[in-house]
Amino acid sequence: MPKTLYVQSDNxxxxxxxxxxxxxxxxVHHSYVSEVFFSFLLVGHTHEDIDQFFSSLSKFxxxxxTRVTTPSKFQEGIQQAMGNRAYGLIEPIDSVFDWIKWFEPYLLDTGDRATGIHEAYVDDEIHKPHHFWIHKKPSGDVVFHYKELATDPVWLPSTNPDEVKVSDPNGIPIFKRPPPDPMMEGASPREAPFASD
Structure with missing residues (x-):
């Protein structure tokens, strides 16, 4: 794994x-990476190469x-929609881990979680964060900071909400207690199986 992980996602x-x-x-907590920069594209700038593929698949x-009635028929449909374009190997996924339920006991309670994912309020103005920095403080606690734009000079929250000039080193906590390492036997979330043929 890289020391720093950069992830760009659809908003x-x-x-x-x-x-x-x-x-x-x-x-970050389990030291798979030291920090993560998680960024979202701005509205109106989210068209990427994969969008063309999804457009072709949607039309198909x-x-x-009416003929896509089972997971295997869906896989056949994707292959037909792709034609001779090489987007990679198509493999069926039978299940996914139920991360939402697994994280529930470890996340701060809803009332204690800072708002700041979809909207943040600074100087009574609404900001829509597009960049998140997840990292570990010297104490070992994992926190995040955010920015509206990559070019913004200061990671929020700031030490003074009335004058955004200095980042608050405490950041925003995520866990009330850290989750176990899911790579350890017996610690991973349960699988949520999909429908099969």
Whole structure:
């Protein structure tokens, strides 16, 4: 693993959420990485190469929707929609880990969690953070800081909410207690299986 992990994501709520921050914080806590920079593209600037593929897939599925009735037929549909374009190997996923439920006992209670993922208030203005920095303090606690734009000079929250000039070194805590290392036997989340043929 790299010492610093950079992740760029679509600005959708299933990406910009506490589960993603907790996942990265867990990686930092267990020293898989030292820090994570988690960034979101600005509205109107989210078109990437993969969007063309999803557009082709969407058009194909709208035409063939009545024939896509099972996971294996969906996989066949993806392969047909791709044609001769090489986007990589297509493999079925039978299940995913239920990270949301697994993190629940470790995250700060809802009332204690700082707002600052979707919107943050600074100088009575609403800011929409697009950049998060997840790292470990000298105390060992994992926290995050955020910025609205990558070019903003100061990571928030600041030491003085009325004058944003100096980052608060305490950051925003994520866990009330750190989760176990999911790579250790018996510590990983349970699998949530998908429907099968």
């Amino acid at each position: 959708a709520s299933d990406n910009k959420c506490w589960t993603m921050l907790a996942f990265f914080a867990m990686m 599925l709208k035409r063939e929707l």
